[in-house]
Amino acid sequence: MSQSKGNSQRVHKFLTDDLTVRAASVIATNVVDEMRSIQNSYPIATVAVGRALVASLLMASHLKNHQELSLYFQGNGPLGRVFAQANYEGQVRGYSNNPQFQAPMEGDRLPVGPAIGIGLLTVTHHLPTGDTPHRGTVIIRTGEIGDDVAYYLQQSHQIPSVVALGVHVSPYGMVEAAGGVLIELMPGHSEETIAKIEQRVRKAPSISKRILEGATAEDLLKDYLGDFKLMELEHPHPIEYHCRCSKDRVMRSMVLLGIEEIDTMIAEGKPIDVACEFCGRHYEVEKPDLEKIRGDLYKGSLN
Numbered sequence: 001m002s003q004s005k006g007n008s009q010r011v012h013k014f015l016t017d018d019l020t021v022r023a024a025s026v027i028a029t030n031v032v033d034e035m036r037s038i039q040n041s042y043p044i045a046t047v048a049v050g051r052a053l054v055a056s057l058l059m060a061s062h063l064k065n066h067q068e069l070s071l072y073f074q075g076n077g078p079l080g081r082v083f084a085q086a087n088y089e090g091q092v093r094g095y096s097n098n099p100q101f102q103a104p105m106e107g108d109r110l111p112v113g114p115a116i117g118i119g120l121l122t123v124t125h126h127l128p129t130g131d132t133p134h135r136g137t138v139i140i141r142t143g144e145i146g147d148d149v150a151y152y153l154q155q156s157h158q159i160p161s162v163v164a165l166g167v168h169v170s171p172y173g174m175v176e177a178a179g180g181v182l183i184e185l186m187p188g189h190s191e192e193t194i195a196k197i198e199q200r201v202r203k204a205p206s207i208s209k210r211i212l213e214g215a216t217a218e219d220l221l222k223d224y225l226g227d228f229k230l231m232e233l234e235h236p237h238p239i240e241y242h243c244r245c246s247k248d249r250v251m252r253s254m255v256l257l258g259i260e261e262i263d264t265m266i267a268e269g270k271p272i273d274v275a276c277e278f279c280g281r282h283y284e285v286e287k288p289d290l291e292k293i294r295g296d297l298y299k300g301s302l303n
């Protein structure tokens with residue numbers, strides 16, 4: 001257990017020696033528990049957002065410097081929207097609309113899929129240059145997050161993959177284990193490679209259970225790729241829960257409220273307290289700020 005609770009958790013990246021399989025794995029217990037503690041999320045939201053945080057970290061590790069990627073689940077379930085965003089450097093943040101949603105347990109399983117519901121998953125790849133981001137949208141297959149990411153990789157990039165994610169919460173709701181594995185088959189892979197991985201997938205123990213037992217990120221990967229010779233790629237970026245919000249960003253998002261709502265706030269004349277949904281930081285938006293937002297909205301309405 002001590003190993004997985006270390007401070008220098010990072011995404012480990014590997015390639016098979018024939019270069020036809022690339023893989024990434026991470027133990028992210030601390031990061032997911034930090035999200036849980038900031039948002040005071042209950043188990044279902046903790047597991048759903050936690051899995052999305054892990055998946056976004058794994059996917060972002062294959063980008064380039066200063067690029068980021070987000071996963072946006074818009075389902076019709078009680079959790080509302082589930083969002084996670086990570087960059088190549090290992091900074092990650094996320095939220096759901098209803099972090100305190102409570103659902104009855106199904107045996108010892110938390111029903112994450114039904115809590116997300118039916119809808120769409122949009123994956124956005126942001127480039128640092130201000131170019132238009134790349135977006136891909138697929139239907140939500142099961143809402144279990146891992147299945148949905150695998151479906152996206154197949155549909156949008158024709159990449160067969162294994163996406164195994166695990167988040168385990170204690171009876172008190174704290175995160176005791178979180179992590180995952182992303183394995184992608186690259187062009188030129190053989191039927192034999194597929195068969196070897198499929199065989200391992202059938203026998204692989206649960207990710208959460210392995211982390212609770214003290215498995216490292218590399219151990220998790222070997223459960224799936226133990227039959228291959230692996231080369232580790234350099235990726236020296238410790239993961240952290242990090243939010244880049246600012247008063248300016250908060251004000252820009254308030255434009256979505258519309259002119260009437262902003263006018264009401266201006267008429268009331270009181271400062272508005274706005275909390276960032278990612279990190280809980282509070283911003284005080286005062287009357288001159290509201291007037292500036294109104295000005296921007298007015299300009300927008302003329303365009």
Ligand SMILES: [Zn+2]
Nearest residue numbers: 243245276279
């Ligand atoms: Zn924030």
